[in-house]
Amino acid sequence: MERTLTNYIRALRLAGAGVSTTEAIDAARTLELVGYGDRERLKLSLAPVLAKSQEETALHERLFDLYFASAPIAPPSPETDQDSGEGEQDQDASGSEGSEQGDTNPSDGGDGEMDLLSLAQSGDGSRMAMAMAKAGALADVDQIRFATQVPYFVQRMLEELGLAKLNADLLAALDDRTPEGQARAQTLIEARSTLMRAARAHAEARFEVFGRSASDSFMNEVMQERALGALSKADMERIKPLIAKMAKKLAAKHARRKKVRNRGQLNLRKTLRANAGNDGVPFDVIWNTKRKDKPKIIAVCDVSGSVARYVRFLLLVLYALKEKVADLETFAFSNQLVDVGQDLDSLPFDTAMEKIVAEVGNGSTDYGSAFQALGGQYDSLIDKRTTVLILGDGRNNQGDPGMGAFQDIAAKAKRVIWLCPEHPASWGSGDSCLLQYKPFCASLTYCSTIMDLEQALDDVLMAYG
Numbered sequence: 001m002e003r004t005l006t007n008y009i010r011a012l013r014l015a016g017a018g019v020s021t022t023e024a025i026d027a028a029r030t031l032e033l034v035g036y037g038d039r040e041r042l043k044l045s046l047a048p049v050l051a052k053s054q055e056e057t058a059l060h061e062r063l064f065d066l067y068f069a070s071a072p073i074a075p076p077s078p079e080t081d082q083d084s085g086e087g088e089q090d091q092d093a094s095g096s097e098g099s100e101q102g103d104t105n106p107s108d109g110g111d112g113e114m115d116l117l118s119l120a121q122s123g124d125g126s127r128m129a130m131a132m133a134k135a136g137a138l139a140d141v142d143q144i145r146f147a148t149q150v151p152y153f154v155q156r157m158l159e160e161l162g163l164a165k166l167n168a169d170l171l172a173a174l175d176d177r178t179p180e181g182q183a184r185a186q187t188l189i190e191a192r193s194t195l196m197r198a199a200r201a202h203a204e205a206r207f208e209v210f211g212r213s214a215s216d217s218f219m220n221e222v223m224q225e226r227a228l229g230a231l232s233k234a235d236m237e238r239i240k241p242l243i244a245k246m247a248k249k250l251a252a253k254h255a256r257r258k259k260v261r262n263r264g265q266l267n268l269r270k271t272l273r274a275n276a277g278n279d280g281v282p283f284d285v286i287w288n289t290k291r292k293d294k295p296k297i298i299a300v301c302d303v304s305g306s307v308a309r310y311v312r313f314l315l316l317v318l319y320a321l322k323e324k325v326a327d328l329e330t331f332a333f334s335n336q337l338v339d340v341g342q343d344l345d346s347l348p349f350d351t352a353m354e355k356i357v358a359e360v361g362n363g364s365t366d367y368g369s370a371f372q373a374l375g376g377q378y379d380s381l382i383d384k385r386t387t388v389l390i391l392g393d394g395r396n397n398q399g400d401p402g403m404g405a406f407q408d409i410a411a412k413a414k415r416v417i418w419l420c421p422e423h424p425a426s427w428g429s430g431d432s433c434l435l436q437y438k439p440f441c442a443s444l445t446y447c448s449t450i451m452d453l454e455q456a457l458d459d460v461l462m463a464y465g
Contacts, residue, residue: 002028004036005027005028005031006024007067007142008063008064008067008068009024009027009050010142010210011063011067011209011210012050012056012059012060012063014210014213014214015059015063015212015213016059016213016217017050017051017056017059017060018052018056019050023049023050026049027046027049027050030045030046030049031046033045039068043060043061043064043065046060046064047060047061063209066205066208066209067209069205115162116161116162116163116165116166116191116195117166117187117188117191119131119195120190120191120192120194120195121191121194128198129202131161131198132157132198132199132201132202133202134160135157135158135160135161135199135202136153136157136202136203136206138157138160139153139156139157139159139160140156141153141156141157141202141203141206142206142209142210143210144203144206144207144210144211145210145211145214145215146211146215147207147211147215149207149211150200150203150204150207153203153206154196154199154200154203157199157202157203158195158196158199161195161199163192163195166188166191166192167192169188170185170188170189170192173185173188219238220238220242223235223238223239223242223450224242224449224450224451225449225450225451226449227448227449228309228310228313228421228448228449228450228453229309229310229421229448231309236350239313239316239450240316242450243313243316243317243320243450244320246317246320246450246453246454247317247320247321247324248320250321250324250454250457250458250461251321251323251324253458254324254461254462254464255324265287265288266285266286266287266288267286267287267288270286271284271285271286274286293385293414293464294326294327294385294464295324295325295327295387295460295461295464296325296327296328296383296385296386296387296414297318297325297327297328297329297386297387297389297460298328298329298330298331298374298378298381298382298386298387298388298389298413299314299315299318299328299329299330299331299389299390299391300331300333300337300370300374300388300389300390300391300392301314301315301330301331301332301333301390301391301392302332302333302334302365302367302391302392302393303332303333303334303356303357303360303361304334304361304362304363304364304365305361305365307391307392307393307421308357308361310391310419310421310447310448311332311353311391312353313450313453314389314391314419314453315330315344315349315353316349317453317454317457318330318457319344319349321457324461325461328341329341329378329381330344331370331374331378332356332360332361333360333366333369333370333373334360334361334362334363334364334365334366335363335364335365335366335369336360336363336366336369336370336373337369337370337373337374337377337378338356338359338360339378340352340356340360343355343356344356364397365392365395365396365397366396366397366399367392367394367396367399367401367402367433368396368399368400368401368402368405369399369402370402371401371402371405371406371409372402372405374388374405374409375405375406375408375409376405379412382409382412382413383412383413384412384413384414385414386412386413386414387413387414387415387416387417387460387463388409388410388413388415388416388417389417389419389460390416390417390418390419391418391419391420391421391447392418392420393420393421393422393432393434394418394420394422394427394432394433394434394437395430395431395432395433396431396432396433397431398431401433401436401437403436403437406437406440407440410440410441414463415442415443415463416440416441416442417441417442417443417445417456417459417460418434418437418438418441418443418444418445419445419447419452419453419456420434420444420445420446420447421446421447421448422446423446423448424446443456443459
């Protein structure tokens with residue numbers, strides 16, 4: 001019973017649930033009270049003990065059903081099976097006992113094949129499950145981490161079941177050209193197929209419990225470090241939950257910072273005034289406070305050429321942060337600056353991005369025209385609370401970079417942050433104007449991965465703390 005619960009808690013931890021030692025002890029006490037008799041009751045009883053958030057509750061509900069559906073409550077331990085096999089002297093008795101209990105230990109000698117044949121032909125799901133649980137324990141199948149390891153663990157399980165003897169007899173039956181030999185061979189082939197399907201089903205079920213989350217975590221780490229330009233459309237389905245999680249983490253981090261009061265300096269004037277009715281006794285102490293601006297971001301995105309692939313991810317993060325950054329204006333340009341905020345607010349994100357790229361991204365890139373429009377037509381949006389966030393490679397096709405308009409924007413805004421998907425070694429080369437813009441930017445950084453985007457937005461929000 002303890003091993004079953006311990007393995008389940010290990011599965012929760014592998015999936016990302018933070019189950020502490022104290023909570024594991026509480027779960028063991030809960031199990032003593034509830035038992036395994038009513039699994040739905042056990043599931044409901046363990047939920048408040050092992051899950052501390054909605055995400056962990058959903059994880060518990062999913063893994064509980066998978067875990068207890070894929071394994072018996074107490075599969076026989078390898079040590080017990082070995083001791084039992086060594087203590088049995090009579091092979092016929094051993095075979096009979098194995099037939100009753102589902103014992104398919106390869107040490108059963110000549111009766112091992114008959115045990116496997118009987119197991120495959122029995123149609124007894126419980127007996128098959130016990131046999132696969134024992135073979136899985138011997139093969140250490142709970143260490144599975146990737147779906148590609150399923151065939152390896154299936155082979156290991158079949159070896160532990162003693163399939164080698166059945167295979168040898170199958171070869172002998174195939175060599176026997178008589179009708180009886182061919183019939184026996186067909187029977188053995190069907191039995192082997194049945195065992196292989198059961199072993200695969202068990203290994204796949206254990207992967208869902210112990211390996212799926214570890215595999216997903218590994219792939220998420222790969223996605224976070226992969227260049228955004230190298231991601232395919234198929235990767236977007238994996239990226240979206242990552243970005244949602246990133247946005248939630250950033251929002252939580254900076255929400256906590258808002259709650260921290262400045263208690264470093266006493267405001268003597270306000271303290272004396274507040275306590276004038278107390279004969280000057282400072283019952284109410286007033287501390288100096290620093291005014292904190294609410295985040296206000298104007299995103300200006302180059303959607304021409306290859307840069308458009310990076311824009312998609314930046315806007316996806318920004319719109320995932322909508323609760324934190326309510327004051328958000330979004331512009332896209334190639335040769336003309338266009339306000340695209342309404343499309344992003346009213347349409348599904350993927351549909352809006354396709355429309356923006358199709359309608360705005362076909363012109364020749366003109367940064368000078370975009371900055372002149374932002375500093376002229378949309379000048380009223382920029383104030384000392386505004387962070388102007390620019391995503392682009394700064395390549396202007398030898399046109400006017402609009403330095404005067406850009407300097408005015410930088411002087412009026414809180415600060416200008418420029419994210420460039422092009423490697424710093426290429427800045428200023430060819431038609432790149434980045435080095436001309438750089439002195440007026442609070443930050444000009446190379447941004448090529450999801451982690452780079454997270455760091456950049458963290459820095460933006462930090463300025464409002």
